[in-house]
Amino acid sequence: MHPNPLAVYVFTKTHQAIIDELSFGGGMINDTLLHITNEALPFGGVRTSGIGSYHGKYSFETFTHQKAIMKSGSFPLIMMMPPYSKWYHKYIRKFF
Numbered sequence: 001m002h003p004n005p006l007a008v009y010v011f012t013k014t015h016q017a018i019i020d021e022l023s024f025g026g027g028m029i030n031d032t033l034l035h036i037t038n039e040a041l042p043f044g045g046v047r048t049s050g051i052g053s054y055h056g057k058y059s060f061e062t063f064t065h066q067k068a069i070m071k072s073g074s075f076p077l078i079m080m081m082p083p084y085s086k087w088y089h090k091y092i093r094k095f096f
Contacts, residue, residue, distance in 0.1 A: 004047040007035070019069060025049055026068035031077065034070060041068035 008027035010018050015029050025045035028035050035041055044050055046065050084092075 002049065004045065004049050006045040006049040019067065023047070023065075024067065029069065029071040031070075031072035034072070034077070035068055038068075038070055041070065042066055043068065 004023050006025045008018070008022055008024045009032045010027065010029050012018075012030075019027075023046050026035050026041065026043060036043060042061070044062075
């Protein structure tokens with residue numbers, strides 16, 4: 001494992017110790033990659049996996065790393081991924 005990975009994906013109910021102990025850019029609990037699409041979360045690495053922008057307030061934000069964590073909720077995200085079922089098409093057509 002890379003000592004400072006860009007992302008960490010944890011599939012467990014006991015994730016807090018892993019998040020606290022590892023140094024990484026961002027990640028997800030019980031899912032993968034969706035944290036990258038969330039504009040409210042910072043994206044970037046630490047140490048050898050990358051450093052974000054700097055100057056002014058960005059220097060402070062860059063050199064005092066925030067871990068971006070997103071926990072997959074109870075909403076079935078599989079509904080957002082193709083192939084879509086007949087039920088899904090019928091449901092969506094009610095709104096659009």
